[in-house]
Amino acid sequence: MNILVLVKQTPDTESKIKLNSDNTAIETGDLKYIINPYDEYAIEEAIKLSEKFADSKVTLICLGNAALKETTETLRKGLAMGASDAILIDAAGLNTACPYLTANAIYQNISSLKYDIILSGMKAVDDDYSCVPTLLAGMLNIPAVTAIVKLTVSPDQKTAECEREGESGREVLISSLPALFSAQKGLNEPRYPSLKGIMAAKKKEIANKKAEAVSPKIKIVKLSTPPPRPAGKIVKGDFPNNVKELASLLRSEAKVI
Amino acid sequence: MKLDSKTILIYVEHSGSKVKKNTSELITAVKKAAPSAELTGVLLCVPAERAKLCSDIEKLNLKKVYVVENESFSIFSKENFASAVKAVIEKAAPALTVFSHTTNSSETAKVLASRTQLAIICDAINFAVYEDGEFVAVHPMYAGKIRAHIKFENQPGGIVTLRPNVVEVCETASGACSSFETVPFTPVSNDAVKIINVIADASKKIDLSEADIIVAGGRGVGSKENFKVLEDLAAAINGVVGASRAAVDAGWREHHDQVGQTGKIVNPKIYIACGISGAIQHTVGMQTAKCIIAINKDPEANIFKIADYGIVGDLFQVVPELASELKKLING
Ligand SMILES: Cc1cc2nc3c(=O)[nH]c(=O)nc-3n(C[C@H](O)[C@H](O)[C@H](O)COP(=O)(O)OP(=O)(O)OC[C@H]3O[C@@H](n4cnc5c(N)ncnc54)[C@H](O)[C@@H]3O)c2cc1C
Numbered sequence: 001m002n003i004l005v006l007v008k009q010t011p012d013t014e015s016k017i018k019l020n021s022d023n024t025a026i027e028t029g030d031l032k033y034i035i036n037p038y039d040e041y042a043i044e045e046a047i048k049l050s051e052k053f054a055d056s057k058v059t060l061i062c063l064g065n066a067a068l069k070e071t072t073e074t075l076r077k078g079l080a081m082g083a084s085d086a087i088l089i090d091a092a093g094l095n096t097a098c099p100y101l102t103a104n105a106i107y108q109n110i111s112s113l114k115y116d117i118i119l120s121g122m123k124a125v126d127d128d129y130s131c132v133p134t135l136l137a138g139m140l141n142i143p144a145v146t147a148i149v150k151l152t153v154s155p156d157q158k159t160a161e162c163e164r165e166g167e168s169g170r171e172v173l174i175s176s177l178p179a180l181f182s183a184q185k186g187l188n189e190p191r192y193p194s195l196k197g198i199m200a201a202k203k204k205e206i207a208n209k210k211a212e213a214v215s216p217k218i219k220i221v222k223l224s225t226p227p228p229r230p231a232g233k234i235v236k237g238d239f240p241n242n243v244k245e246l247a248s249l250l251r252s253e254a255k256v257i
Numbered sequence: 258m259k260l261d262s263k264t265i266l267i268y269v270e271h272s273g274s275k276v277k278k279n280t281s282e283l284i285t286a287v288k289k290a291a292p293s294a295e296l297t298g299v300l301l302c303v304p305a306e307r308a309k310l311c312s313d314i315e316k317l318n319l320k321k322v323y324v325v326e327n328e329s330f331s332i333f334s335k336e337n338f339a340s341a342v343k344a345v346i347e348k349a350a351p352a353l354t355v356f357s358h359t360t361n362s363s364e365t366a367k368v369l370a371s372r373t374q375l376a377i378i379c380d381a382i383n384f385a386v387y388e389d390g391e392f393v394a395v396h397p398m399y400a401g402k403i404r405a406h407i408k409f410e411n412q413p414g415g416i417v418t419l420r421p422n423v424v425e426v427c428e429t430a431s432g433a434c435s436s437f438e439t440v441p442f443t444p445v446s447n448d449a450v451k452i453i454n455v456i457a458d459a460s461k462k463i464d465l466s467e468a469d470i471i472v473a474g475g476r477g478v479g480s481k482e483n484f485k486v487l488e489d490l491a492a493a494i495n496g497v498v499g500a501s502r503a504a505v506d507a508g509w510r511e512h513h514d515q516v517g518q519t520g521k522i523v524n525p526k527i528y529i530a531c532g533i534s535g536a537i538q539h540t541v542g543m544q545t546a547k548c549i550i551a552i553n554k555d556p557e558a559n560i561f562k563i564a565d566y567g568i569v570g571d572l573f574q575v576v577p578e579l580a581s582e583l584k585k586l587i588n589g
Contacts, residue, residue, distance in 0.1 A: 038519070097405075100376070127398050128397065128399070128400065129380070130380070131370070131377060134367040135370065142449075143450045145450060165513050166361070166455060167333065167359070167464065168457060169457035169458050170458065171454075173452050173453065174453055175450045176449045186512045217376035217409065218377075218407050218408065218410055218412075219409075221393060221408050222405075223404065223405055223406070224403070225404070231562075232563070232564045232566055233566060234569060235567065239570055239574055240574075244582055246550070247582035247586055250548070250550075257583055
């Protein structure tokens with residue numbers, strides 16, 4: 001089975017994000033990067049499938065700035081977890097703030113590849129758009145099932161049963177393959193790369209690709225920071241008087257009860 | 258893209274018998290940004306629901322409502338719903354189509370974007386029209402640490418989804434909706450993906466992202482059984498229970514209860530954090546709540562930095578007492 005996994009690096013979720021002086025971009029100087037947390041679930045699921053089905057191949061696909069060492073580090077970590085190959089599409093010169101453009105750049109590079117399953121994270125925790133998987137699947141004309149928490153591929157590899165949290169409960173779906181699935185937390189527990197995996201990953205080659213820029217459909221005019229929350233107060237006094245005081249403040253001052 | 262006096266299509270979300278509050282939020286946000294635009298609606302429903310929804314829809318004060326009636330809408334399928342909205346867009350040619358960013362509607366919007374090639378801005382918290390007339394949607398990035406002001410670039414029309422619960426609804430003078438138009442539609446039979454079962458979760462009454470009151474528990478709650486204390490407070494004030502990742506990872510709550518960067522982003526009126534330390538991955542998910550109350554035994558806990566009101570104490574003492582005090586207030 002051929003599995004493609006879309007991955008990207010995002011700032012560590014602990015990071016403080018600061019804007020540059022003209023509010024057009026974030027300061028990246030001191031940022032630490034991690035693999036987008038949802039992509040780790042996608043990688044793990046792909047590796048689990050490759051362990052189950054003989055002759056499988058897991059190819060990581062990353063659209064990212066090839067000049068940044070963090071981009072290659074992300075791919076090396078995925079390789080160390082157990083992926084077979086990695087393709088890095090250079091995002092330099094592309095306006096990746098537009099999900100169409102991102103999906104299109106990936107499309108250009110994977111449409112001629114052989115794949116049964118494409119896995120991705122359900123969203124990236126930097127731009128928080130969550131649009132690329134659906135848009136890419138549309139371009140490839142394959143089904144997209146988003147935010148899955150369970151995936152079972154049939155022994156003949158023609159269909160997959162999956163589960164996702166819908167509005168009225170847990171949906172159980174059957175999709176024909178090839179299809180794209182985006183991973184929600186709960187799908188699995190991502191493994192830590194083994195020492196052997198880390199050593200093997202160092203030797204693997206990362207294929208460098210490019211993409212033609214298409215015109216973006218949306219544009220960021222500016223960035224801003226949300227207004228800080230005004231300082232609150234600790235309701236003083238001994239129990240239970242402090243709780244009584246809180247209840248009355250919620251009515252008289254905050255007017256929420 | 259400029260909006261003046263153009264048509265805007267509002268996706269009417271409903272429960273089968275009632276139009277949901279988030280539909281009014283869409284209308285409020287659009288009217289504020291583009292007062293002169295013409296507002297129309299699109300309603301997808303099964304035939305039996307139409308009569309029940311009519312009076313709610315008339316209150317929305319839309320110029321015209323396109324109705325697509327079909328038995329197939331009894332089960333949600335993003336492909337089927339998107340193709341129905343596409344049929345309406347082809348008729349109404351709106352400059353903008355607006356959805357609520359709820360689980361199903363946001364999926365429909367993304368598939369619609371993919372099928373129509375229309376540009377999409379997902380998960381906005383506000384709309385504005387700039388001095389040059391450009392429509393701009395504000396979308397939180399980096400889990401809300403940054404806000405991006407985004408416009409459509411060289412587009413004839415676009416799609417935008419608005420996060421529920423962030424816009425305060427202003428009641429408009431109610432006037433009857435001037436017209437309904439039924440749009441013919443043949444459902445798409447999607448052989449590629451089939452829903453074979455929906456396992457209803459009785460514990461999940463309302464989606465956290467749409468809740469007005471959330472009582473959330475963290476590692477400090479200590480066990481699955483102990484969450485009963487929080488359930489009782491929630492029941493007393495008509496709220497729902499949420500959780501930190503620590504509580505979810507411990508298996509005390511389901512993942513759909515998780516608030517934060519890898520859970521739900523919520524905007525309730527009241528958020529009561531019990532035994533939650535206030536890690537940044539948690540607070541980015543709830544810091545836009547109107548009133549945050551923190552109950553924690555550690556006076557140094559980070560959660561107190563963003564809380565409007567804090568009580569330093571043992572949650573097992575404080576929470577039941579708070580439930581009984583608030584019950585007294587509510588029952589007058
Ligand atoms: C990539 C990534 C994504 C993440 N995403 C999320 C997310 O979406 N949501 C999320 O919540 N976390 C998330 N986290 C985890 C986050 O970093 C914290 O670990 C987590 O929020 C801690 O949960 P907690 O506050 O319940 O537990 P703790 O930090 O352990 O805090 C427990 C608190 O309970 C208090 N307490 C204990 N007993 C009592 C008592 N009897 N009465 C009153 N107070 C008491 C303690 O003083 C303490 O402050 C993420 C982490 C990573 C790395």
